[in-house]
Amino acid sequence: xxxxxxxxxxxxxxxxxxxxxxxxxxxxxxxxxxxxxxxxxxxxxxxxxxxxxxxxxxxxxxxxxxxxxxxxxxxxxxxxxxxxxxxxxxxxxxxxxxxxxxxxxxxxxxxxxxxxxxxxxxxxxxxxxxxxxxxxxxxxxxxxxxxxxxxxxx
Numbered sequence: 309x310x311x312x313x314x315x316x317x318x319x320x321x322x323x324x325x326x327x328x329x330x331x332x333x334x335x336x337x338x339x340x341x342x343x344x345x346x347x348x349x350x351x352x353x354x355x356x357x358x359x360x361x362x363x364x365x366x367x368x369x370x371x372x373x374x375x376x377x378x379x380x381x382x383x384x385x386x387x388x389x390x391x392x393x394x395x396x397x398x399x400x401x402x403x404x405x406x407x408x409x410x411x412x413x414x415x416x417x418x419x420x421x422x423x424x425x426x427x428x429x430x431x432x433x434x435x436x437x438x439x440x441x442x443x444x445x446x447x448x449x450x451x452x453x454x455x456x457x458x459x460x461x462x
Contacts, residue, residue, distance in 0.1 A: 325445050332446075333436040340432035345425040352429060353378045354388055355397065355422045359414045368403070368411045397421060 334349055341347045347355075357377045361368050369377070375385040389412050392398040397418035403409030414422065437453065440446040 325449055329440055329446050329449050332440055333433060336436035336439070337429055337432040340428050341425060344428045345421060347421070347425055350378060350380065350388055351392060352422070352425055354385075354392065355414055355418055358398065358412055359419060359422055361413065370409065374412070392418065
């Protein structure tokens, strides 16, 4: 039998707790968004990321940037965009200055659905965190999340 480094054991336990918290939160939000708005967490995240685009310098995201923002591969992001486009929530168009580039914008219907779903997402997040706070191994992570302030836009 070999001795285990206590620092590595603590790190692995911390990672396990973080992974558990993330899974619980995502599952809770997924159920709420599906039930109320027929949206998955990934669909909601994609609509949210794309709704923050703007005209002007650096205003539109390339598909790789979108994929990174929603934590999916580029191919999975493309499939997700296609599904939302088929539902009339997104639209794609060629970049006016580089015809090789394709932009994706949220449609008016997509923005409306996003605004309707935002309170559901926030309430489900709050509920999931409140439930997680009852677990001794998750409470420290919940406290860190609750004490974090958003970083001001630069």
